[in-house]
Amino acid sequence: MELLEDRIRQDGVVKDDGVLKVDSFLNHQLDIELLDACGEEFKRLFGDALITKILTIEASGIGIACGVARCFGVPVVFAKKAQSINLDGDAYVTRIQSYTHGRIFDVIVSKKYIGPEDHILIIDDFLANGCALDGLIDICQHAGASIEGIGVAIEKGFQPGGRSLRERGFRLESLAIIEGMDPETGAVEFRSRIKPNQLRSKHDHT
Amino acid sequence: MELLEDRIRQDGVVKDDGVLKVDSFLNHQLDIELLDACGEEFKRLFGDALITKILTIEASGIGIACGVARCFGVPVVFAKKAQSINLDGDAYVTRIQSYTHGRIFDVIVSKKYIGPEDHILIIDDFLANGCALDGLIDICQHAGASIEGIGVAIEKGFQPGGRSLRERGFRLESLAIIEGMDPETGAVEFRSRIKPNQLRSKHDHT
Known part of the structure; x- marks a missing residue:
């Protein structure tokens, strides 16, 4: 998605330790217009799938998940990172390792909000080692829900x-x-994206 | 806001310990249509104020803050609840007590995303003792930002x-x-709301 790549080039900061900081628009300050554009792009990419819920993980996935959910007309469910006394005991729990935070934590989704009847689109802001997504997949599988797709802003x-x-x-x-x-x-x-018109023009000239 | 009160009556669950659970639409599963309607209502209520940023706190404030920010055409900044190695040291830090989680934690906002030039609308999902809002106010005051208003879904x-x-x-x-x-x-x-037309009709009949 050119808009996002351009924004990463412009405002992303590459740190010495291999971390890409995008907190000016994606995970501390949120550019809502950009998140909405990401939502529309995910709708284009997964528009053929039946989606009943968007599943993400707190906190930085929530903004982009809301942008996606609006386009699909479905609710967001966000997994919580630690047991809260406000959550009933009846929850799916999985354990994930965060390299960003350097620790392991439990991730919880109430059984009320995900079940075998659900067709899930998992959304997150970042994909590196995939630990957070593995946790969300694990929760979907425990719930018997169908995973229709996984959408990530930055891989x-x-x-x-x-x-x-x-x-x-x-x-x-x-x-x-x-x-x-x-x-x-x-x-x-960035990994190059082959666009349909580039593909055609390539064929035209060979 | 009638839509929200109706939804609380319909789907809110009153627990023995005085907790009102609204996690089916506001803070675990998110009803995006409702959040957008809340955003529009806050735009109506604070539409006369100059707002440059929406400030909220992770995680459950983010969804509603995104709905508000869309209506004002400004970014969301969400305060983070624990030091992350992805955050630069240059941050405003305050300490808040969470009755929900039964603990005290640090709340952090990068100095890059809030400053004296900002006119802030603080948004959160819940207001009870006001500890989280006190923390966000403290951060705005340290940053020298103007607090134009505070908007809460459920007080x-x-x-x-x-x-x-x-x-x-x-x-x-x-x-x-x-x-x-x-x-x-x-x-x-709920606390009764006096509507403008009720006020007029009351005067008409006395």
Whole structure:
């Protein structure tokens, strides 16, 4: 998605430790217009699928999930990262490791809000090692819900999460896939996207 | 706001411990249509104010804040509840007590995303003791930002947070104010709202 790639080039910050900071528009300050555009792109990509719910994980997935849910006309359910006394005991629980936060935590979804009748589109802001998405997949599978697809705003293509999910047969769409980052220059390299008209014009000239 | 009060009556669950659970539409599963309607109502209530940013706190404030931000055409900034290695050190930090979670935690906003030039509308899903809002106010004041108003979806009118904020002179608007709840019957009593046309008809008849 060109709009998102351009924004990452413009406002993303590549840190020495291999972290790409996009907190000026995606996960601390939220550019609502951009999130809505991402929602429309996911609707285009998964528009043929029957979707009954968007599943994401707190906190930074919520904004983009809301943008997607609006386009599909369905609710968002966000998984919670720690047991709250406000959650009933009757919940699906899984355990995930966060490399960002350097710890392991429980992730919880109430059994009331996901079940065998649901067709789920999982949405998250980032995909690197895929631990958070693995947790959400695990919850869907425990609930007996169908996973229709997984939509990610930014995939780090040089980390194993995306490849692993595709090999497992999941329909994964990432709006921007990063192939490499240079902390010295701040440059970000994206996986090239073959557009239908480029494909046609290539055939026309060979 | 009638739509929200009706929804609380219909789907809210009053627990024995005085907790009102609205996780089927407001803070675990999110009804996007309702959040958008809340956004429009806040735009109506604060439409005369110059707003440059919506400030909220993760996680359950984010959905409603996105609905509000869309109506104002401004970004959301959400305060984070714990230090993340992805956040630069240059942040405003305050400490708040959560009665819901029974603990005290730090709340952080990067100095990059709030400053003296900002006119802030603070948005949250719930107001009871007001600890979370106090934390967000504290951050705005440290940043030198102007607080134009505070918008809350559900205020527990029988707890002291709302009264205290109004006494301190803040422009606080709550879409539904709960005066009492009965765990036995599940009944929820709302503070009555005087509508302009009711006021006029009252004058007409006296």
